[in-house]
Amino acid sequence: GRVRNYINKVLEEGRPLHFSLIDPDKLSSLKDLSMLSKQLYEAGTDAFLIGGTLGISKIELETCLDILEDFPIPKILFPGNVNVVSEKADAILFISLLNSDDIYYVIGAQVLGAPIIKKTRLETLPTAYLIVGYGGTAGHIGRARLIPFDNYDLAAAYVMAAEFMGMEFAYLEAGSGSPETIRPEMISAIKKISNIKLIVGGGIKTEDKATKIAEAGADIIVTGNIIESNIENATKIIRQIKKTRIIE
């Protein structure tokens, strides 16, 4: 439970975490992953999340993990399918896409993946994956019945169900590259009714948005695209998040 304990320790100090999402499919365009990851680490990112939906080969996945090995923060897999498993990581978000219409993404891939994970030392972090609003590639491939950006009650009901099933994390995903982020109102509505650890990502590009999301009560904030498109802003967002305190 090392990664779980690491996350809980930061949250107990009243601080939200920031995860940097690295997509191995973009390895060739991430000109110098070791340089970028150094900047992210020095800005204070709490973990690397490695994964994506399309085009991830085992070689690229493990190349990423080899480069990230130098940094003493957790490397957590974020799988779009059973291809994103590697012993070189520390943990895996064991996700079920609860609002998928396709049983494969709810429990099928998990059944295929579980015996593979069992052969590794990966720590599993049980996570409800909920795709909201725009959805992006993950929403399309995962056949998500998208939760509207403004339907806070529906999102809250999914999170309650996830919590009753014993999941520890819920990931509110607007979709990578989403023109809109998860609304702070949705986050605060969920935090009012649940103690689940809330991961929020998709379309976060500015310090202002990140601050509002953190202040609304997100426990973990994920940024992906901005690392590639504007590393300066990516590091500013991290510094800003790390200044925020969680107010109970």
Ligand code: 1GP
């Ligand atoms: C995608 O939530 C993440 O799974 C990150 O989205 O790439 O838009 O930051 P962005």
